[in-house]
Amino acid sequence: MTQGLEATVDALQIRVDYLENELVEMAQNNSSDKGHAPAGPGDSMHIVGGNTTVPESKRARDNALQDAIRKCLCSIMGIAQSSSELPAPIGDGTFWEFIESEDSEADGGPERWLRPDWDRPWAANKDGWLIEVIMRIRTRGDSYVTSLSKEHLKSLSDEAYTSAIKSSFDTMVRKWQSKTSQRGKSAKETHLIRNKINNRKRAKADERGRVRHQVPAALDVCYDFQFTWPYQSTEESEEETVIPVSRTQAIDPDTDTEAAGRGGQDPQSARQEKILVSHRPAWRLQPTADMLRAVDVERAKLREAKLAVPGRGNQGNGAYKARRQGSPRSFKETKLPDVRKVQNSRCIPRNMVAPEWLASEHGKKFDTRVLIADAMVGVPNVGAGLQLQDGENVLGQGSDGAGGEGAEDELEYLDPQLRD
Numbered sequence: 214m215t216q217g218l219e220a221t222v223d224a225l226q227i228r229v230d231y232l233e234n235e236l237v238e239m240a241q242n243n244s245s246d247k248g249h250a251p252a253g254p255g256d257s258m259h260i261v262g263g264n265t266t267v268p269e270s271k272r273a274r275d276n277a278l279q280d281a282i283r284k285c286l287c288s289i290m291g292i293a294q295s296s297s298e299l300p301a302p303i304g305d306g307t308f309w310e311f312i313e314s315e316d317s318e319a320d321g322g323p324e325r326w327l328r329p330d331w332d333r334p335w336a337a338n339k340d341g342w343l344i345e346v347i348m349r350i351r352t353r354g355d356s357y358v359t360s361l362s363k364e365h366l367k368s369l370s371d372e373a374y375t376s377a378i379k380s381s382f383d384t385m386v387r388k389w390q391s392k393t394s395q396r397g398k399s400a401k402e403t404h405l406i407r408n409k410i411n412n413r414k415r416a417k418a419d420e421r422g423r424v425r426h427q428v429p430a431a432l433d434v435c436y437d438f439q440f441t442w443p444y445q446s447t448e449e450s451e452e453e454t455v456i457p458v459s460r461t462q463a464i465d466p467d468t469d470t471e472a473a474g475r476g477g478q479d480p481q482s483a484r485q486e487k488i489l490v491s492h493r494p495a496w497r498l499q500p501t502a503d504m505l506r507a508v509d510v511e512r513a514k515l516r517e518a519k520l521a522v523p524g525r526g527n528q529g530n531g532a533y534k535a536r537r538q539g540s541p542r543s544f545k546e547t548k549l550p551d552v553r554k555v556q557n558s559r560c561i562p563r564n565m566v567a568p569e570w571l572a573s574e575h576g577k578k579f580d581t582r583v584l585i586a587d588a589m590v591g592v593p594n595v596g597a598g599l600q601l602q603d604g605e606n607v608l609g610q611g612s613d614g615a616g617g618e619g620a621e622d623e624l625e626y627l628d629p630q631l632r633d
Contacts (some may be wrong), residue, residue, distance in 0.1 A: 308341035319538035
């Protein structure tokens with residue numbers, strides 16, 4: 214399937230290049246052809262060595278020349294075909310890259326690859342490599358496309374080669390710009406997803422902080438880190454069959470699950486809904502998980518009270534999402550965040566990290582003082598709420614911070630192997 218599409222793309226590119234080149238040649242040859250009688254309406258004669266050829270032959274040779282130029286450029290750039298990913302430009306007015314290999318000395322030196330600058334105009338590029346490409350096509354073009362004769366290649370002017378090469382270059386520039394535009398779009402989408410995930414974590418930390426005082430065990434200073442947003446588990450959207458219940462039955466203290474209530478309405482029939490699922494990280498100890506379970510029961514009550522206020526929450530707009538605990542994350546999927554640039558946060562104390570995870574092959578990468586505090590230190594009470602950075606909106610996607618789709622945690626993590 215992919216090969217078929219690539220062949221189609223190549224064929225279309227050949228046709229586009231030919232048409233563009235033909236228009237240029239028609240304009241250039243218009244004046245020189247005035248002294249010759251046309252063969253017929255709409256036909257133009259191509260003169261080679263004093264002999265005329267029919268328009269069909271010219272069209273075939275022009276297509277073959279464009280194909281040869283494209284293959285020549287790909288060969289000089291070291292890529293398989295024009296549908297392959299184009300090499301990135303070097304910049305600074307440099308258009309050739311020298312690459313050493315094991316056979317470089319035997320072959321007379323390093324390999325030399327063309328690196329056009331797709332971000333600069335044609336005028337800047339042609340000064341750096343056009344003459345060399347013309348010489349190669351003129352002397353070796355028949356090796357790229359066998360239907361081209363050496364005599365025909367030698368008979369073509371530099372202007373004809375320049376026009377055809379520029380046409381192929383312009384096509385490749387459009388391809389490069391399309392690719393870089395898609396990369397920029399992808400990076401922007403990734404940034405938006407990361408912000409959405411982190412806003413959910415901020416909202417969760419804020420809600421837990423507001424009810425922390427209602428759970429005595431949660432007031433222990435050793436849990437201060439757990440009430441900052443980087444240590445919240447990611448809530449991911451999943452499609453599930455849900456049987457809605459009334460809001461008065463929406464809290465299950467035994468499972469830490471909120472049922473999908475709808476503002477006190479009567480229960481409805483089962484339906485597919487997106488709910489937010491949390492996955493406990495492997496570094497979290499069981500006592501911490503038990504404490505958070507009790508906190509989340511109070512948090513669910515807080516959310517219910519908020520949603521019951523007229524004009525708030527899910528008053529028929531479908532913004533409310535049920536939440537539940539999912540399966541724990543595996544050792545390999547679990548990471549510790551780097552909180553050095555996060556206000557009102559702190560490193561997790563070593564005695565709050567599950568020793569079996571920290572001793573695992575994956576966990577060892579996070580065993581560093583940058584990520585784990587060896588001793589308890591006093592910090593401000595972060596449970597009372599969050600201090601924002603640069604005017605950020607804590608809730609981001611709505612009053613419950615649950616808007617939009619979930620995704621894997623996109624926080625920036627430190628690779629201990631790259632740091633002292």
